[in-house]
């Protein structure tokens with residue numbers, strides 16, 4: 400392993416080591432691209448600091464792997480990405496408002512226009528600049544979150560002059576249940592999306608985009624011309640009820656601060672929710688809910704030392720967790736020893752299940768106080 404310098408380096412006294420394998424992310428990118436086949440483009444979603452893994456190293460690794468289209472949520476994330484990747488196509492999911500239009504245009508970002516107000520703001524900016532500005536148009540087909548409603552789509556199709564000054568790169572929509580292959584909403588949304596594309600034909604959008612990571616696994620009908628893959632790039636299972644075809648990309652290892660042998664039976668942690676018996680050994684690790692190790696993992700998460708399961712016992716505190724290490728030899732539990740919290744054998748999805756959430760939340764919550772190491776990545 401060759402820890403490289405990019406991204407955050409060491410944190411003095413860090414309670415955990417997070418290792419991100421950039422080659423694994425590149426391999427996942429290539430796998431998803433291959434699944435899409437030669438013609439649809441595979442875009443990468445790097446919002447929320449590349450799902451918590453670190454925007455700078457991850458974006459560079461994806462670019463090196465051949466990715467040319469990127470998606471972020473905020474204009475601010477787009478501006479940061481623009482500094483890293485001067486030639487990338489950068490799309491901003493949350494769109495544009497009058498107060499962000501000028502810098503969005505100056506940085507060459509492509510906003511996703513979610514409602515007619517955003518459309519107006521962006522068309523206004525095009526007018527000010529006497530230029531044609533690129534945009535994506537988002538239509539809602541079953542999320543009721545962002546995007547034009549069916550009525551707004553009709554209205555816009557009847558008045559295409561509203562997009563004068565804009566070059567529509569794509570019309571997009573977002574799937575609600577793509578991780579569940581058999582959910583009937585998938586084909587319903589597909590049908591609605593196709594109908595919308597027909598209605599919006601007068602707007603002459605260059606292409607269409609529907610699939611997120613999971614959408615790619617629903618079959619070619621869902622791919623259209625541009626896919627927007629996030630979670631699967633980072634190793635999260637795109638199909639919740641099938642085996643995970645993606646490569647794991649992170650390893651999280653908590654550091655033991657102290658190990659005690661229980662000499663008098665005692666409760667463990669806040670709320671006294673676990674009882675340790677005489678002779679058991681409890682190791683305390685420097686990871687807590689302030690590091691994204693969710694409090695809902697109290698008394699339920701699994702950790703591992705040398706492949707042996709050592710359960711998290713007691714409540715997760717802000718900076719600490721306690722693990723029952725009775726099953727492993729004392730030599731492996733001295734202060735400074737590492738305990739595997741996330742890895743190939745126990746993935747972010749596994750940890751999420753133990754905490755009653757999804758892998759996405761585990762990744763995006765990953766602590767800023769961890770020591771981070773990046774390996775691979777080609778360029779470095």
Ligand SMILES: *Cc1c(COP(=O)(O)O)cnc(C)c1O
Nearest residue numbers: 444573611612613627628629630
């Ligand atoms: C976050 C997001 C994606 C990526 O979804 P994954 O499930 O992580 O692949 C795609 N499209 C939109 C609109 C998103 O907000």
